[in-house]
Amino acid sequence: MQLAKEVKYLIHKELLLEWRSKYTINGVLLYVVSTIFTCYLSFVSLGDKLTWNALFWIIMLFASINGVSKSFLQETKGQQLYSYILASPAAVLISKTVYNTLLMLVLTTIALGFYTLVFDSFTPPDMVLYYVAVVLGSMSFSTVFTMVSAIASKAGNGGMLMAILSFPIIIPVLILLIKLAKNAVDGLPWENSYDEIAMLLVVNVLMVATSLLLFPYLWRD
Amino acid sequence: MHKTWWKILGSVLVIYTAIAGLLLGVPHLAILNETIRNLYFHVPMWFAMIVLFSISVFYSVKSLSSKSEIDDIKAVESVNAGIIFGILGLITGAIWAKYTWGQFWSFDPKQNFAAISILLYFAYLILRNAIDEEQKRAKISAIYNIFAFPMMVVLLFVLPRLKDSLHPGNGGNPGFNSYDLDSRMRMVFYPACLGWILIGYWVYTIRFRIRSIENKQQHN
Numbered sequence: 001m002q003l004a005k006e007v008k009y010l011i012h013k014e015l016l017l018e019w020r021s022k023y024t025i026n027g028v029l030l031y032v033v034s035t036i037f038t039c040y041l042s043f044v045s046l047g048d049k050l051t052w053n054a055l056f057w058i059i060m061l062f063a064s065i066n067g068v069s070k071s072f073l074q075e076t077k078g079q080q081l082y083s084y085i086l087a088s089p090a091a092v093l094i095s096k097t098v099y100n101t102l103l104m105l106v107l108t109t110i111a112l113g114f115y116t117l118v119f120d121s122f123t124p125p126d127m128v129l130y131y132v133a134v135v136l137g138s139m140s141f142s143t144v145f146t147m148v149s150a151i152a153s154k155a156g157n158g159g160m161l162m163a164i165l166s167f168p169i170i171i172p173v174l175i176l177l178i179k180l181a182k183n184a185v186d187g188l189p190w191e192n193s194y195d196e197i198a199m200l201l202v203v204n205v206l207m208v209a210t211s212l213l214l215f216p217y218l219w220r221d
Numbered sequence: 222m223h224k225t226w227w228k229i230l231g232s233v234l235v236i237y238t239a240i241a242g243l244l245l246g247v248p249h250l251a252i253l254n255e256t257i258r259n260l261y262f263h264v265p266m267w268f269a270m271i272v273l274f275s276i277s278v279f280y281s282v283k284s285l286s287s288k289s290e291i292d293d294i295k296a297v298e299s300v301n302a303g304i305i306f307g308i309l310g311l312i313t314g315a316i317w318a319k320y321t322w323g324q325f326w327s328f329d330p331k332q333n334f335a336a337i338s339i340l341l342y343f344a345y346l347i348l349r350n351a352i353d354e355e356q357k358r359a360k361i362s363a364i365y366n367i368f369a370f371p372m373m374v375v376l377l378f379v380l381p382r383l384k385d386s387l388h389p390g391n392g393g394n395p396g397f398n399s400y401d402l403d404s405r406m407r408m409v410f411y412p413a414c415l416g417w418i419l420i421g422y423w424v425y426t427i428r429f430r431i432r433s434i435e436n437k438q439q440h441n
Contacts, residue, residue: 147368155352155361165348165365168341169372172334172380179383195383206371214364217285 003094006087010095018103025103028067032111035059040118052122053185056115057178060108060137061170067107068100068145069162072153089219090212093146097208100142108134125187133181136200140173143204147211150218176200228423234416241409248406252321253389259317260406265414266310267335269421271377273303274342276425278370281363293359294432296366297349300342302425306417307339322387330384334376341369341376 018024039055072080083092112134116123124130148166155161180196242261250257277299284292314332315325326332348365352358381388 151348151361151365151368154357155348161348161351164344168337168344169369171337172372172376175380176383199379199383203375206375210368210371214367217360218364 003088003091006091007095007098010083010087010091011099014095014099015102018099024067024070025106028063028103028107029110031066032059032063032107033114035063036111036115036118049122049124049185050182052119053124053181054178056112056122057137057174057181060111061141061174063107063111064104064138064141064145065162065166067103068142069149069152069159071096071100071146072149073159073162075153084219089216092219093150093211093215097143097146097211100146101139104138104142105135108138124181124185126184129190129193130181130184132197133177133184136180136197136204137177140177140200140204140207141170143207143211144170144173147207147215150215154218154221173200173203176203227419231416231419231423234412235420238409238413238416242413245409246405256317256321257406259313261409261413263310263313263317264410265417266306266313267377268414269417270303270306270310272418273299273306273421273425274370274373276422277303278367281366284359284363285367288356288359290355290359290436291433293363294436295429296363297346298428298432299425300345300366302421302428304339304342304346305424306421307335307342311335311339327387329388330386331381331388334380338373338376341373345369 036059039059043051043055112131145162145166148169149162152161152165176196176199180193180200183193183196238261242258247255247257277296280292280296280299283289284296311332314335318327318329318332319325322329345362345366349358349362352361
């Protein structure tokens with residue numbers, strides 16, 4: 001019960017901080033929109049839907065690295081010490097993960113809307129399944145990147161480490177996501193996608209479980 | 222003698238498989254033909270790699286609770302030895318693929334996932350280089366090692382099953398399945414796996430001893 005209270009309070013804190021500055025959400029949103037425009041201008045002759053699908057996920061990958069890595073890298077040592085005294089490590093990790101998932105959900109939803117607006121021909125026939133892929137993607141990106149950004153921030157060498165450490169871990173997830181989204185673009189029946197959906201859920205549970213086990217060791221300096 | 226018997230056993234087994242693997246008879250399967258002998262040299266590399274990476278995770282878990290420097294050195298040196306076997310596995314696979322598929326690297330899912338899982342361990346080594354303070358390095362790299370291990374298992378054992386691959390044993394290709402392996406091949410294959418695992422463990426112990434001597438010299 002104590003944990004749930006702490007998590008609720010910490011999520012509230014994160015949302016409040018974000019609401020006051022609106023830096024992360026606006027920054028990453030602008031990043032996504034300008035990347036989509038750049039891609040549109042450079043690949044304008046590509047007509048293949050599947051290429052656009054892959055491109056969407058690559059844009060989302062980089063946007064989420066930028067958005068989620070803020071969660072630990074941006075905090076100063078003093079701030080971390082303060083929350084270390086106040087809350088349990090599990091509460092800190094869970095609240096950051098939930099907050100990042102929310103952030104990514106808002107972001108990917110807007111990005112998907114903008115993407116289908118710009119690339120008129122892209123609109124997948126099975127939008128619901130595509131949105132399931134987007135939701136699962138936001139979840140997996142935030143579970144993996146939250147833990148990796150904690151590791152990178154403790155190692156004290158931000159940006160580059162973040163990319164090196166997270167890419168090999170996220171590639172299998174990304175492959176599953178692209179496959180799932182491809183099923184939606186091709187308009188296949190849902191039965192063909194149960195494997196990928198189950199696999200993504202399993203990977204997420206696995207990542208959250210290992211993060212929860214390991215984070216207390218990382219948090220204690 | 223009581224401490225070196227397994228080293229002798231490992232060397233004898235590897236020498237035996239090198240000779241018997243090239244000379245003994247093999248079943249003649251379509252596509253594979255004589256290249257099926259690569260089973261003796263390619264697959265044991267992955268077994269040795271998995272064993273070494275598992276040893277590394279074991280010592281990473283141990284070093285998180287014991288905070289001992291020795292456990293940390295054991296973890297990193299078993300990763301170093303494991304990476305050697307991973308690269309050898311990729312090379313033996315690529316040479317085989319050149320003669321069977323026509324290309325060294327044809328972006329087959331199994332090749333890709335194996336390469337990515339080795340990238341994971343290169344990232345681990347780079348993470349270690351990025352941190353100067355010894356205790357902190359031991360702790361953070363142990364955490365990353367444990368975090369990455371389940372992902373490596375997913376990469377090597379789960380994902381290839383979801384995708385179509387030309388690799389023997391996948392999607393109806395004649396392969397190294399249990400029914401393809403006849404008793405002649407088992408006589409070589411099992412000793413090869415055991416022998417290479419023992420050699421891998423030996424490489425790891427030697428590396429560990431060199432590293433701990435170097436560490437002692439630095440502290441004096």
